[in-house]
Every structure is written in structure tokens, then in C-alpha cells.
Amino acid sequence: MQQAFIKKIALLTDGIYPYIMGGMQKHSYYLAKYLVRAGVKVDVYHAIPEGQPFPEQPEGFSTEELKNLQFFPVHFPKPGKIPGHYIRNSYLYSKRVYEKFLKQEPVDFVYIQGFSGWYFLGKRLKVEKFNIPTGINFHGVEMFQKAPSLRVNLEHLMLRPWIKWNLRHSDIIFSLGGKLTDIQKKPVTPLNKVIEIPIGITNEWLINNIPSHTGNIRKFVFIGRYERRKGIEELHSVIKQLIKENYNFQFHFIGPVPQSKRLNSNNLLAFSPNNLLAFSPNNLMYHGSIQDEKKIQKILQQSDVLVCPSWSEGMPTVILEAMASGCAIIASDVGAVSEQVSPENGILIEPGNKYQLKQALEKMIQLDNGNLMKMKRNSIQKIKDKFLWENVAEQTIEAIRSVGQ
Numbered sequence: 001m002q003q004a005f006i007k008k009i010a011l012l013t014d015g016i017y018p019y020i021m022g023g024m025q026k027h028s029y030y031l032a033k034y035l036v037r038a039g040v041k042v043d044v045y046h047a048i049p050e051g052q053p054f055p056e057q058p059e060g061f062s063t064e065e066l067k068n069l070q071f072f073p074v075h076f077p078k079p080g081k082i083p084g085h086y087i088r089n090s091y092l093y094s095k096r097v098y099e100k101f102l103k104q105e106p107v108d109f110v111y112i113q114g115f116s117g118w119y120f121l122g123k124r125l126k127v128e129k130f131n132i133p134t135g136i137n138f139h140g141v142e143m144f145q146k147a148p149s150l151r152v153n154l155e156h157l158m159l160r161p162w163i164k165w166n167l168r169h170s171d172i173i174f175s176l177g178g179k180l181t182d183i184q185k186k187p188v189t190p191l192n193k194v195i196e197i198p199i200g201i202t203n204e205w206l207i208n209n210i211p212s213h214t215g216n217i218r219k220f221v222f223i224g225r226y227e228r229r230k231g232i233e234e235l236h237s238v239i240k241q242l243i244k245e246n247y248n249f250q251f252h253f254i255g256p257v258p259q260s261k262r263l264n265s266n267n268l269l270a271f272s273p274n275n276l277l278a279f280s281p282n283n284l285m286y287h288g289s290i291q292d293e294k295k296i297q298k299i300l301q302q303s304d305v306l307v308c309p310s311w312s313e314g315m316p317t318v319i320l321e322a323m324a325s326g327c328a329i330i331a332s333d334v335g336a337v338s339e340q341v342s343p344e345n346g347i348l349i350e351p352g353n354k355y356q357l358k359q360a361l362e363k364m365i366q367l368d369n370g371n372l373m374k375m376k377r378n379s380i381q382k383i384k385d386k387f388l389w390e391n392v393a394e395q396t397i398e399a400i401r402s403v404g405q
Helices: 023-037 085-102 114-124 150-168 179-185 232-244 265-271 293-301 317-324 354-366 369-387 389-401
Strands: 008-012 041-049 069-076 109-113 134-137 172-175 193-196 218-223 249-254 284-288 305-308 328-332 346-349
Touching (some): 008 023, 008 085, 008 114, 023 041, 023 109, 023 317, 023 389, 041 085, 069 085, 085 114, 109 389, 114 150, 172 179, 172 389, 179 193, 218 293, 218 317, 218 354, 232 354, 249 293, 293 317, 305 317, 317 328, 317 369, 328 369, 346 354, 369 389
Parallel strands (some): 008 041, 109 134, 134 172, 172 193, 218 249, 249 284, 305 328
């Protein structure tokens, strides 16, 4: 197909960084940025919470990038209390996006993040002029992965049929790879094309020289919200066990972990009164939310191992950020994490398996510095080989060209 086929793309998303924080929102931000750098014009339809004013000026884009970018903010309805409110609000939001989309100049392709193109996909079935090629990316499709509780499992069951509908009615399904490809192949027809493209990371995250490991204390880091899905409860439980068994290590937590849920001198003393003297509570550091990426980079570059024990994930950006910063990785084998982590640069464990998590942490604590440095170097090389945004944007363009072939 000719290059002109993808002169202009509409990107429909439920938010864009920095107005809304999250993996999909960050992906939307960088996808728009690097598509225009590759010579494609992009119209971005993105969510702003209802009641908040629309931003006057887009943030984080250069003057040159803005020449080929247009932004169309759309209000996302306020959350409700009735079960299923997120599904209803997502459909309503997609209708608002569609109504704004109708008023703009035609595009060659519609790239859909999550439910943002739901209404559009329904309309294109009935109205010939809206039969524009589409691709959809549901990222982690966590609702088809293992749930940490009955309540979460019920929420997943409510979402599944609507996700299947959206997947079936898009021409391309963008999969991040790993276990996610098989999940998304099951509900679709032979007419749908499932294409694996990872998320990306910018060159600014890459370090050239890994600091030599000094001292005998292994430094771990966890980055994430205090959310059941993230596995922080299992991690806290294992940390207590390691302290009880006289292991000495340092652990950094980045993210909004409530004060009442943090490990501290009081709850550690109650758990292990005889061993607390051998482990300084100062070796457990809760930094809270950090918005400044430079501060996160500094902590990652001074750490040895990122720990990501989630019950479900897509392809966590935080793992790429840690790899680019020279960290080895311990992570649950969920979603597309196996595309990021292998024995060369880390350890994969079963989600929710505290025994395997403990074994992995013990192995990293006891690992000699030479093998640790080899894992760190392998993390950086993986980023260079597969996960830089320039390459991801080119893969996306090639996938779009493949529609109809």
C-alpha cells in the first residue's frame, strides 16, 4: 500500500498524560508524539473528567510536533455508585467522542484505546461513509486475567462481553504480546488481524554506564498504587518473613501507599521482636507519589532490582523504566511481562505465589555482584533492541499499512 494511506490518524483515548495518569494515558501521549515525528498527522480525542475545564494549551509537545497535532478534549462522565457505572460512562464517553469526531476532517485510520471507539465501531457497521479502517488496543485486558478477589472477579465478568464486542468489530487488534495475544485471539473472527506491538520508552531513560554495586545490601524498589491487583499485600508479607529470617536489604516504595498500610517499627516489632535489631526500619522507605520523573530515575538508577508482583498486568511501563535504568527485575508472569523479563535479566513468578516471591527475593539478595551486573546490562540491551519509541511508532505504521492486505 502507498504511504499516503496513513497520512492522517485519529487517536481516540480515555485520557492523555499528563492530564490523566496511567499506562494507557502515557502510551497515548508517546504514541501521538512519535507518530507525528514519523511524518503522520494525528488528531487526538482525549478525556478530561467532567467538571474540569479543558486545557488551553497541550503540554509536553514541541512547536514542530504541534504543527501536525490537533487535540479534541472530551468530558468523561462522573463516576456513579450503581454497579456497571464504568461501562455505561465509557459508552457515553465514546458517543461524545464520536459526535466531536463527526465535525472534523476525514482521516485514513482510527486508532482506539480501550472503549473510546465503542460508539464509532457501532456506527461504522451501519453507515458506509464511516467505514474507516480501525485498530484497537485494550492493553492488559486484565478482566481476562486472574483476579485477586471475588469482588474483582465479578467486576471482570461484567466487562468481558463488552470488550469482546469491541475486539470483534475492529480490523486490527493491537496486542502487547505474551499471554495477551492468546487472550485476545479467542473472541475474535478470522477477519480480525491480531498484531503484536510492544509499548515503548524514550531514549532519555537509558543510562550508558551502570554504577558499580557497592556494599553488601541489595536495594529493591516497588512502584505502584496501593491496589489489590498490584500484589503489595503479598510483598509486605514476604518482606516480614525475610526480616524474621535475618536477611538484610533495602526496599523503596514509590506510590500512594496509605500510612496505615506501611510497614514500620511498630508492626515489625510485633511480628518479629527478636530480629528487628538486625534490620533497620530505615531500610524500608516509603516515598509516596512522585510526579517528577527525574526523581524516579534517580531512585531506580541507585536500585538493583524492581519488584512487580502483580496479579494482572499488560506490559508495565514501570518495568521498562527500571530496565532502562539498569535494574534487574522480579515480576509476575502475567500479561506481556514475559516479553520484558527472562532469565537473562530477571525472575518470573506465578501471580499471588508468596513462596515463589520469597525465593526470588532471596536469590537476588544472595546473588554475587558479577551476575547481578550481567542482569542489569541485559535489561538495558533489551530496551535498545526492542522497546524504544522510534521503533514502536514504525511498527505501528507498518501494521496500519497492512489493513486490507
